Amino acid sequence: xxxxxxxxxxxxxxxxxxxPVFGNAIAADELLxxxxxxxxxxxxxxxxxxxxxxxxxxxxxxxxxxxxxxIITRDLNVENISNTESSGVGVRVVAGGAYGFASxxxxxxxxxxxxARQAVAIAKANAKLQSEQVRLAPVKGVxxxxxxxxxxxxxxGIPVKDKADMLIAANKAGLDAGASFMTASLFQINQQKYFxxxxxxxxxxxxxxxxxxxxxTAVDKASGKFRSRAGLSSPVSMGYEYFxxxxxxxxxxxxxxxxxxxxxxxxxxxxxxxxxxxxxxxGAKSVEPGKYDLVLSPEHLFLTxxxxxxxxxELDRVLGYEANYAGxxxxxxxxxxxxxxxxxxxxxxxxxxRTTPGSLGLIGYDDEGVRAKKWxxxxxxxxxxxxxxxxxxxxxxxxxxxxxxYADSWSTIQFQRMPxxxxxxxxxxxxxxxxxxxxxxxxxxxxxxxYSIDQxxxxxxxxxxxFYEIRNGKITGPLEDVAYQANTQEFWNACSAICDERDWRMxxxxxxxxxxxxxxxxxxxxxxxxxxxxINVINTARKIG
Amino acid sequence: MSILTQDQTKRITDRVMSLSKADECIVNIEGxxxxxxxxxxxxxxxxGLADDTRLTVQVAFGKRQGTATIxxxxxxxxxxxxxxxxxxxxxxxxxxxxxxAIAKTGYKSSDTFVPATAAIDPEFRAQAAAYAMEAxxxxxxxxxxxxxxxxxxxxxxxxNGVFGHQVATSxxxxxxxxTEDGRGSGWVKRSARDVARFDAxxxxxxxxxKALRSVDAKALEPGRYTVVMEPSATSDLLTFMMGGFNxxxxxxxxxFLSKKGGQNRLxxxxxxxxxxxxxxxxxxxxxxxPWDGNMLPRERIHLVKDGRINALNYSQYWAKQKGxxxxxSAGNIIMAGTDKxxxxxxxxxxKGVLVTRTWYIRMVDPQSVxxxxxxxxxxxxxxxxxxxxxxxxxxxxxxxxxxxxxIDEIGKxxxxxxxxxxxxxxxxxxxxRDFNFTSLSDAV
Numbered sequence: 006x007x008x009x010x011x012x013x014x015x016x017x018x019x020x021x022x023x024x025p026v027f028g029n030a031i032a033a034d035e036l037l038x039x040x041x042x043x044x045x046x047x048x049x050x051x052x053x054x055x056x057x058x059x060x061x062x063x064x065x066x067x068x069x070x071x072x073x074x075x076i077i078t079r080d081l082n083v084e085n086i087s088n089t090e091s092s093g094v095g096v097r098v099v100a101g102g103a104y105g106f107a108s109x110x111x112x113x114x115x116x117x118x119x120x121a122r123q124a125v126a127i128a129k130a131n132a133k134l135q136s137e138q139v140r141l142a143p144v145k146g147v148x149x150x151x152x153x154x155x156x157x158x159x160x161x162g163i164p165v166k167d168k169a170d171m172l173i174a175a176n177k178a179g180l181d182a183g184a185s186f187m188t189a190s191l192f193q194i195n196q197q198k199y200f201x202x203x204x205x206x207x208x209x210x211x212x213x214x215x216x217x218x219x220x221x222t223a224v225d226k227a228s229g230k231f232r233s234r235a236g237l238s239s240p241v242s243m244g245y246e247y248f249x250x251x252x253x254x255x256x257x258x259x260x261x262x263x264x265x266x267x268x269x270x271x272x273x274x275x276x277x278x279x280x281x282x283x284x285x286x287x288g289a290k291s292v293e294p295g296k297y298d299l300v301l302s303p304e305h306l307f308l309t310x311x312x313x314x315x316x317x318x319e320l321d322r323v324l325g326y327e328a329n330y331a332g333x334x335x336x337x338x339x340x341x342x343x344x345x346x347x348x349x350x351x352x353x354x355x356x357x358x359r360t361t362p363g364s365l366g367l368i369g370y371d372d373e374g375v376r377a378k379k380w381x382x383x384x385x386x387x388x389x390x391x392x393x394x395x396x397x398x399x400x401x402x403x404x405x406x407x408x409x410x411y412a413d414s415w416s417t418i419q420f421q422r423m424p425x426x427x428x429x430x431x432x433x434x435x436x437x438x439x440x441x442x443x444x445x446x447x448x449x450x451x452x453x454x455x456y457s458i459d460q461x462x463x464x465x466x467x468x469x470x471x472f473y474e475i476r477n478g479k480i481t482g483p484l485e486d487v488a489y490q491a492n493t494q495e496f497w498n499a500c501s502a503i504c505d506e507r508d509w510r511m512x513x514x515x516x517x518x519x520x521x522x523x524x525x526x527x528x529x530x531x532x533x534x535x536x537x538x539x540i541n542v543i544n545t546a547r548k549i550g
Numbered sequence: 551m552s553i554l555t556q557d558q559t560k561r562i563t564d565r566v567m568s569l570s571k572a573d574e575c576i577v578n579i580e581g582x583x584x585x586x587x588x589x590x591x592x593x594x595x596x597x598g599l600a601d602d603t604r605l606t607v608q609v610a611f612g613k614r615q616g617t618a619t620i621x622x623x624x625x626x627x628x629x630x631x632x633x634x635x636x637x638x639x640x641x642x643x644x645x646x647x648x649x650x651a652i653a654k655t656g657y658k659s660s661d662t663f664v665p666a667t668a669a670i671d672p673e674f675r676a677q678a679a680a681y682a683m684e685a686x687x688x689x690x691x692x693x694x695x696x697x698x699x700x701x702x703x704x705x706x707x708x709x710n711g712v713f714g715h716q717v718a719t720s721x722x723x724x725x726x727x728x729t730e731d732g733r734g735s736g737w738v739k740r741s742a743r744d745v746a747r748f749d750a751x752x753x754x755x756x757x758x759x760k761a762l763r764s765v766d767a768k769a770l771e772p773g774r775y776t777v778v779m780e781p782s783a784t785s786d787l788l789t790f791m792m793g794g795f796n797x798x799x800x801x802x803x804x805x806f807l808s809k810k811g812g813q814n815r816l817x818x819x820x821x822x823x824x825x826x827x828x829x830x831x832x833x834x835x836x837x838x839x840p841w842d843g844n845m846l847p848r849e850r851i852h853l854v855k856d857g858r859i860n861a862l863n864y865s866q867y868w869a870k871q872k873g874x875x876x877x878x879s880a881g882n883i884i885m886a887g888t889d890k891x892x893x894x895x896x897x898x899x900x901k902g903v904l905v906t907r908t909w910y911i912r913m914v915d916p917q918s919v920x921x922x923x924x925x926x927x928x929x930x931x932x933x934x935x936x937x938x939x940x941x942x943x944x945x946x947x948x949x950x951x952x953x954x955x956x957i958d959e960i961g962k963x964x965x966x967x968x969x970x971x972x973x974x975x976x977x978x979x980x981x982x983r984d985f986n987f988t989s990l991s992d993a994v
Contacts, residue, residue: 081646082646082647083643083645084645084647085615086615086616086617086638086641086642087616087617087619087638088616088619088634088635089618089619089620090618090619090620090621091602091604091619091620091621092621092622093621103594104594104595104597105598106596106598106599107598107599107600108598108599108600108602110602110603110621110622126672127597130597130672130673130676131594131676133676134589134593134594134679134680134683135593135594136593137591137593164641165638165641165642166641166642166643169642169643170643185802185803186802186804222804224802226803226811229803229809229810229811231808231916231917233916324590324591325590325694325728326590326595327590327694328692328726328728329588329590329694329696329725329726329737330696332993333728333732335992416600416602418596418598455914457910457911457912457923457924457945458910459910459924459926459943459945459991459992460909460910460924460926460927461993461994463991463992463993464924464943464989464991464992464993466914466922466945466947466989468914486915488922490945490988490989492992521588521696521698521724522584522586522698543947543988545947546918547915547918547920547949548918549806549820549919549949549951
């Protein structure tokens with residue numbers, strides 16, 4: 006990987022950690038020596054005052070310090086270890102009924118005051134073109150508060166060598182098991198965010214996220230064929246304890262075809278399985294196109310949920326604010342107003358939740374100072390709500406924001422981003438093995454593959470990582486070249502069974518893109534293994550040259 | 551402080567180098583002032599200015615390497631970055647594939663900076679948005695769009711005496727116009743280095759016209775069609791192919807340019823005779839910096855010549871293994887075209903589909919570079935040389951390799967920025983046979 010590309014992973018906002026030399030605890034003198042809250046408050050007040058004096062009716066300021074560490078390995082080599090740090094201030098104002106935003110990494114009182122005045126000047130220029138005034142739902146100031154991701158082991162305190170050794174051990178396990186090539190990476194993120202607003206909130210947050218993607222590739226030189234198997238872990242918002250694998254966190258997939266993970270991750274075991282399964286994929290049967298009942302594992306279904314339910318129920322998309330980039334949505338306001346729009350079958354219930362432990366969307370407060378909460382999006386198959394920010398709440402008759410505002414850096418403006426959107430487990434007791442027993446002609450799909458959906462979220466095509474044929478209630482063997490195509494509403498109305506809460510776990514998207522300029526956010530989606538009847542499956546094998 | 555002069559960055563790189571105790575030290579400084587305005591529903595939604603400058607220090611002790619990045623430039627911060635990189639390098643395992651910093655070399659500058667683009671201010675941005683919004687209001691249409699302009703610099707230096715500094719400017723404008731009832735949608739994209747070559751009115755008018763013409767789309771059966779693809783429709787498709795030109799992937803059997811038995815396809819004729827693709831940092835329309843992310847000097851590289859694979863990209867390490875010369879990786883993609891307008895390609899088409907834009911393209915199978923995606927914001931049926939009526943959008947499953955094998959005609963290239971790819975591109979419109987549409991989409 007090119008050094009620059011590597012450094013840009015994670016939207017270019019990141020930070021240096023202090024490395025524990027010779028494995029001692031982290032050089033805490035700097036990391037834990039973050040700017041004192043009193044100093045942040047003083048800087049924030051400078052911005053708030055400068056903006057108000059320049060004519061802003063509202064101002065919020067975000068002082069950010071973003072720390073990342075990335076470790077990239079390939080086979081038995083560590084290709085790169087990088088620490089990045091980025092600090093600065095973003096000021097958003099409302100003046101003349103319009104938004105203005107400016108950011109700077111000049112964290113002197115003058116630099117921050119200038120950014121605030123610049124934001125007001127931009128808002129006033131925009132106000133001349135504005136037909137609708139910005140209308141913010143009220144937020145009660147919370148005074149000075151703090152929130153932090155619950156972490157038992159801070160990644161910043163783990164020796165780099167231990168992390169690199171873990172990744173190399175994973176690669177070795179994959180190579181020993183049949184992979185021709187292995188990669189393993191570790192993304193570690195810490196966002197220190199201080200939010201202040203003219204509503205009277207001063208919120209200090211310390212957010213941690215981790216992701217360890219792996220990939221095994223097997224090559225058959227004789228035929229020229231190659232196949233890959235990605236890891237089956239999830240990115241998480243928790244501490245490094247995620248890598249302390251516990252037997253109680255391991256789940257056997259239906260038919261025992263592979264091992265899956267919940268609250269902790271055995272990366273070496275998964276890499277070994279990835280190497281073995283990548284090799285198996287070279288000889289797997291190519292799928293016969295046609296209609297199948299699909300049994301979708303949570304490690305796969307999370308991305309389908311993300312694209313089919315998460316994005317279409319973003320209110321800014323519905324209203325047309327994303328029309329120029331990601332698109333609009335089929336889930337229009339008139340459908341919601343009827344309270345009779347059948348998004349899915351009656352067993353389908355989706356909940357938006359920014360409080361789920363371990364989830365990527367877990368926060369204390371959003372980037373508008375709104376406390377994290379939980380609400381229904383789809384209940385008994387019907388569309389009942391959306392995801393809204395302060396300036397959208399009134400449109401759907403809400404008195405307050407859902408707390409869905411997020412910016413990926415101090416240098417970017419906050420806007421509506423997806424919370425965790427999760428499928429509730431089935432109410433009747435049902436395991437994946439029991440689900441498979443009822444399937445005559447089906448495919449069991451695990452892991453993330455390619456994904457594509459239209460700009461209103463109707464037509465989609467998804468692949469996966471592992472595919473197994475189901476015949477007359479039994480898993481008969483691996484399949485390859487599988488992708489399924491459907492329409493969102495038809496697909497969720499074809500949901501015929503959902504396993505119970507014992508099978509519920511989350512997958513997540515670490516770099517979900519949206520907006521212009523494009524920003525990334527991280528979000529999780531939980532579900533249990535679910536069945537969808539009569540879905541169209543295509544064969545993706547092609548020959549070129 | 552985002553745009554630093556060469557003298558200022560030279561002082562910083564010299565200071566960083568003097569602080570480093572490592573065997574080698576590589577320094578990169580990047581800064582940008584990025585202005586933008588975003589509008590939707592015929593009103594400004596957000597607008598702003600971001601400015602940031604970033605220092606990256608990469609050091610090595612023997613074959614142990616560490617990197618640190620920071621965006622503060624006082625003396626204490628410079629030292630902090632150096633020490634962090636050194637601490638990491640000391641703790642890192644040896645990398646058997648480590649390649650030392652490049653030897654002293656010069657860079658031939660490219661013409662990437664235009665003062666008028668650097669001078670764009672909030673009023674200019676507001677005006678660019680205003681034309682689209684006002685024109686749409688008058689016509690009962692709904693506009694959404696984004697204008698962004700950048701002034702940036704990059705400095706590279708290393709302890710072998712390499713030093714390069716260059717400034718650059720660019721702008722991008724996209725605009726989507728929809729009918730109020732949501733039955734029609736049109737889109738346009740314009741990219742330029744020089745603001746003098748950007749006309750907001752011309753761009754918005756294209757999107758308005760496409761929106762009006764796309765109302766009441768008819769459904770055609772999915773299948774294989776002759777398509778006339780505008781540059782924005784093919785550019786992102788082509789970028790999915792570019793990763794396959796990595797020589798190491800090809801030699802290791804992991805690219806569409808791998809052969810049975812472990813060889814690569816250098817020299818093989820994979821595309822239509824008309825296909826010529828190259829990169830050139832000094833191209834007058836899409837100039838890019840004369841070095842790549844590893845500080846390697848870029849050169850003109852003719853990747854595809856008359857349909858044959860003419861060159862592969864070698865990293866420093868792989869070039870050494872294979873006895874090849876490492877050249878800076880491409881920053882732009884240029885495909886040869888003709889003087890024919892898109893209208894001429896349409897006029898020469900008996901039956902076909904005109905595609906304005908492709909969207910949400912993802913790799914399905916890297917073995918064949920099979921990708922899937924959809925048409926969007928202006929898809930029309932062509933009959934007897936004329937655009938007859940709008941049609942519903944399609945999902946496609948197609949490989950750019952097959953696409954470049956099925957070229958009937960090539961049109962005039964247009965500067966186009968990739969939606970999801972980090973290349974400046976100069977890509978022609980194309981008329982392609984047997985393009986594989988696999989299903990219909992109800993999306994407008």
